[in-house]
Amino acid sequence: MKKKQQPVAPVQKNDVITASFEDMTHEGAGVAKVDGYALFVPYGLPGETARIKVIKTKKGYGFGRLVEKIDESSERTEPPCPIYYRCGGCQLQHMTYEGQLRFKQNQVKNAITRLGGLEKVPVHATIGMDDPWRYRNKAQVPVGSREDGHLKAGFYQQRTHRIIDMESCIIQQQSNDDAVQIVKNIADKHGIKAYDEEKHRGVLRHIVTRHARSTDELMIVLITNGEELPHKNKLIEDIHKSMPNAASIVQNINTKRTNVIFGEKTKVLAGEEYIYDHIGGVKFAISARSFYQVNPMQTKVLYEKALEYADLRGHETVIDAYCGIGTISLFLAQKAKHVYGVEIVPEAVSDAKRNARLNKMDNVTFAVGQAEEVIPWWHQANGIKPDVIVVDPPRKGCDQALLETMLAMKPEKIVYVSCNPATLARDLKILEEGGYETKEVQPVDMFPQTTHVECVTWLAKK
Template identity: 35%
Template sequence: MRRKIHKTPERLARVRVDAVAAEGKCIVRTEEGVIFVENPTGGPGVAPGDVVDLRITNTKKQYREAVAERIHEWSTVRTEPFCEHFGTCGGCKWQHIQYSEQLGFKHQQVIDHLTRIGKVELPTFRPIMPAHPTQYYRNKLEFTCAEGRWLTTKEVGTNQPMDQRAVGFHVPGRFDKVLPIRHCYLQPDPSNAIREAIDAYVLQHDMTLYNLKMHTGYLRTLIIRTADTTQQVMVTLQVAQDNPELLNGLMAYLQTLFPQITSLNYILNTKKNDSYQDQEVINWAGKAFIEEQMEELTFRIGPKSFYQTNAQQAYNLYKVAREFAGLTGQEHVYDLYTGTGTIALFVARLAKHVVGVEYVEASVADARVNAEVNGITNTTFVAGDMKAILTDEFFAEHGRPDVVITDPPRAGMDEAVTRQLLKAAPERIVYVSCNTATQARDLAILDEGYTVTGVQPVDMFPHTHHVENVVVLTKR
C-alpha cells in the first residue's frame, strides 16, 4: 500500500493586504493571481494595509485561499476591538476596522458589484448611509443552549474537568460547539441580563441542555426580541421535552426577575434540528406579540414574524424606498417579497392601492393583521410562489402595477420574476437588496427595458461585511 504524500503548504512572507472582498475576506494581489485571506478562529483579524505571512490552504483555477499566520505591520485603518469575544465568535468580524473605513469598503463593494456584474449604465451613487448607533442595534438575537461548550486554549491546557453547558453562539464551522457569551454588544438591555439569568438558572438547578450530537437534553434555544420604540420585550424558549415542572419553574423565574418581559413564550420541538417555523408557539404569559412603531404605524411582531433586525436603520431604508417610488396617491403599487407587509404598509398612505406578494403564508397573515391594526384598507396581501403567481391572469385580477417595490432574499429574484416585471412594464421599479451581487445580476436583465436612475447604499449591520442597497429603475 502506497503511503500518502503530504505536500508542504505553500507560504508567502511579508505580503501586503490590498482590500476587502465578499463575505468579509481580504484580498492579496500577486503576479500569480488573487489570494483570498480568511480570518481564522481565534486570530486578530486581517485588515487592508496589514503586512502578513500567509499559508496557502486551497488552490483553485482562478484564485488561491490562505490564512494569515503572522502580522508584521499593522494597518492604519485598524482600531481596538471592543468585544472580548472578537476573533472567536462568528459575529462582528470587522470590529478591528475603523467604522469610517468600513463604510468606505461597503460603498466600494456596491460600486464593484453593480459595475462588474451588472454592467449597466449607472448614475452617480449617493454616499452610503451610516448606521447610528453602531452597537446594541439589533432587535433580535437567538442563543443556542447546548451541551457542547467551546473551550479556550488556556482551558484545554489545564486538563481540568469543565462544565460542558453553554448559552451563547456557535463557533464558526462547528455545529456542535457553542461559545459562552459574557457580554454581547449587539442587542440592548435587558438582553445580556436575561441570557446571564438563564445561564445561572441552568447551573443552579442542574438543568440539562440539548446535546447537538446525541439529541438529548432539555433546553435548546433562547430567542430574545426587543422593540426600540415601545421598549417591549419578548422571550421565547425552545425545549426538547414535554416537562411542565421544568418549564414552569424556569418561566416563573424569568417572569419574577424581569417584569419588563411583555411576551413570554415557549416551543416544544422534538425534531433533531432547531428550526421552529413549522412548530407551534405557546404563549405562557403576557401578549403573544410585541409592537414596534414607525411614524404613525404600529407593527405587531410575533415569535415567528420577520422584521428588520435593525429597526432604526430600517426606517431610513424604507424612507429611501418611498422616496424612490415617487408616489403621488394615484399609483397602483406591487410590493414583492412583502414579508409581514412593512414596506407595503409604509407606502400605502401615498398610494392608490398596494398589492403585497409573499411566499410564506404566516407572514401574509401577519401583514393582514398589521393592516387591520393600522386601519389601512387599500392593501391586498397574497401568499404564493412568486414566479408562479405573477401571471397575466394575476395582473388582470389585481391590476397592472405603476410602481413595483421588490425586496427579495439574498438569492435575488428568480429570472422568471424579473422577466415578468419586464412584461408588466411599471413606470418605476424600486429594488431593495441585501446582496448586491445578485441585485447586479437582476439589473443586467432589467436593463432590457429600464435605466438605473438612483442608487443609495445603506449600512444596516455595522462591524460586518453586509450592506443593503436601494436602486430605482425608470422605464425607457
C-alpha cells in the same frame, strides 16, 4: 471555447511569505497577490503588507493566515469585543466604521459594474449609524452544558459545533443581552437540561429574545427538543419577576436533528403571542417566527429611502412583492391609493393582515403565494396595473418569471431593496435590457460590524 489558464500556485502549504493586500472579498478576507496568484487571508486589510502563512493551496487561489502585520492600514482598529476572533458573528470589527461603510459601497459598486455592466450608475456613500453598536433587536443563542453540568449559552466557535459561553454581545441591544443571561440563569436554577446535539437528548436548544425598541416589550422564546418543559410555571414566574416587560413568553418545539433553529409548533406560555413595535408612524405585531428587520433605527432609514424613490402622490397602485409581515407595504400605503403585497409564508401574511387592521389601513390587500405566480395572475386575471413595484427578495434575488412579469406590467418605477449586491446586479441587467434605467443605488448599513450589505435601487421606465 478555450478554458482560461489558472495560475499554478507559486507557494506551498506552510510557506511563510511577505505580501500586500490589494483587495477584500465580500466575506471580509484580505486578498494578497503572489505573482498574480490570489491568497485569501482573514483579517488582512487592503494597503497592508504582512507576513502570511500559507494554509492551503488550490488551482487558481489559496488560503493563508495572518502571522504578522508589517505595516498597518489607517482603516485598522482594535476590535472592542473580547471574543471577536473566536466568534465569527461579526467579520469587520478590526476595521474602522468609516472603512466598513466604504467597503460596503465598493461591494455594491463592483457588483453592479462587473456583473451588471452599469458603469455610470451612481452608488451613493453608505448611510451608516451614528453609534454602530448595540443595534440588534433579536438574539438567538444555542444552549449547552458546561463541564460542571451548569448551562452555558453563547455562540458556536468558528467552524465548530462547540458552544462558547458568552456574557455579552456588543451588537445586541442591552435588553437582549441581559435577557439571555437572565433566562439562562433561571433555567439553570430550575435544573433544565441543555439539549445535546450528538445524543439528541435534553430539553433546551436555544434561547431567542426579541426586543421592541419603541415599546420596550420583550419576547422570550424557549426552543425545546419536545413538548415537555419542566418547572414551566416557576420559569414563567421568575422571568416575569426579573423582567416585567416580558410581554410574550413562548415555547417553540423543534424535535428534528437539524441546525435550523425554529420548529413548526409554537405555544404561548404567558402573555401575548406578539410584541408590538413601531417603524415611523406604523405599528407592527411581531410573532416568534416572522421575519422582521433586526436593526430598527436603520430600517426606518431604509424604508424612508424606498418611499422617497417611489415618490408617491396618493393616486398610485403599488405592488410590494416579498412583503413579509407587510412592513414596507404599510409604510407605502400611508402615501398610496392601494398597495398589494404578496408573500410565500402564510403566517407572515396573517401578520400582515393583522398589522393592516392594527393601523386601521384598508387600502392594502395581502395574498399568500409565490410572487412569480401571484403577480402574473393579478396582472392577467384581475387587470391590476401598478404604477410602482417594490421588490425585497431573499438573497437569491428575483425569480426570472417575476422579472418578466414586471417588464410586461410596465410600472413607471421599480424600487429594488436588496441584501445581495450580486443578485441585484444580475436582476438590474435584465431590467435594463427590458426597458428600465437604473437611476441610483443607495447602500444602507443595516448590519454594522458584519459584511452584510443592504441597498435600495431606483429604476424608471426609459
